[in-house]
Amino acid sequence: MGGSFYPPHSGHIQVSEEAIKKLNLNEVWWIIAQKHPEKSFINEKNFTQRVNEAKKILKNPKIKIINNLDYCGNKHTFNNLKKILKNSEEKSFVYLIGADNLLNFHTWYKWEKIFQLIPIAIFDRPKYKNISLSSQSSKKFRKFTYSEKFAKKLPFLKPPAWIYFHGKQNYIKSSFIRKKNEN
Numbered sequence: 001m002g003g004s005f006y007p008p009h010s011g012h013i014q015v016s017e018e019a020i021k022k023l024n025l026n027e028v029w030w031i032i033a034q035k036h037p038e039k040s041f042i043n044e045k046n047f048t049q050r051v052n053e054a055k056k057i058l059k060n061p062k063i064k065i066i067n068n069l070d071y072c073g074n075k076h077t078f079n080n081l082k083k084i085l086k087n088s089e090e091k092s093f094v095y096l097i098g099a100d101n102l103l104n105f106h107t108w109y110k111w112e113k114i115f116q117l118i119p120i121a122i123f124d125r126p127k128y129k130n131i132s133l134s135s136q137s138s139k140k141f142r143k144f145t146y147s148e149k150f151a152k153k154l155p156f157l158k159p160p161a162w163i164y165f166h167g168k169q170n171y172i173k174s175s176f177i178r179k180k181n182e183n
Contacts, residue, residue, distance in 0.1 A: 001096040002031040002077055004042040008054040011098075015123045016063045019096050022165060023121060024152045028096065029066045030054060031084070035075045037109065078110035081118055092155035095120045099128035099164070106136035115141050119154045120162040133164060 001016060008030075016028040032051055036042035042050075051067045058065070066072065071084050085093060095118045097105075102122050105111050114120070115137070122132070132138060138145075144160040146153075154163055 001028055002033060002072075002080065004036055004039060005030065005032045005050050005054050006042055006046070008050070008057050010057075012054075013057065013060070013063070015096060015098065017060060018123065018165065018167065019094070019121055020060075020062050022148070022151045023094055023154055025094070025155065026062070028063050030063065031066050031072050031080060033075070034069060034073050037075045076109040078108070078114050078117070081114065085118065093118055094155050096123065097121075098123050099125040099132040102132040102138060102164075103128060103135050106140070111137060112140070115144070115160040115162070117159060119157050119159050121151075121154060122162060122164045124164070124166050129164075129166070 001012070001019075003012070005012065012030070016030070019025055019028055032047070032054060033042055034044055034047045047067075051065060054065050066084075070087070071080050074080050074083075081095065095114065097120065099122055105114075108114065125132075141160050141162060144162060146157070146161060146163050148163055148165060150157075151163060151165070154161060
């Protein structure tokens with residue numbers, strides 16, 4: 001699960017714990033971005049702070065923070081995922097995202113190659129289901145979507161493969177927390 005985690009919050013934990021349960025994962029790795037291609041406030045200066053804040057809220061030993069700069073130092077998700085897959089002894093991975101990310105996924109660097117690189121689990125977010133499922137990326141890879149009943153098989157499916165998970169939604173957003181803290 002990649003992201004800026006600025007700040008990390010209960011929504012990140014909820015998605016991680018749902019993924020562990022629904023996908024039968026051994027672990028969820030939080031890949032905290034050192035920098036972001038569009039958000040200049042996500043940068044090297046606050047990277048350590050964001051990692052430390054994430055450590056403070058984690059209670060589940062199956063959720064790990066990966067702050068190896070080889071895996072989070074590049075501003076593009078595709079490059080970081082490619083390194084993780086190449087260098088890891090783990091055999092199966094799933095990339096976790098929220099439905100809000102599916103909406104603009106087609107704007108990401110090498111987004112089509114991400115779908116071809118790794119299975120993807122997309123978790124519902126309030127007000128995003130219909131709009132994200134009609135997004136450009138969703139339409140392009142629609143024939144590679146699987147039903148939730150295949151969740152435990154997703155880590156072992158050959159990409160492209162993705163599942164949209166419906167269920168409990170968390171209304172918390174990092175941007176709302178940042179705005180609240182600024183006031």
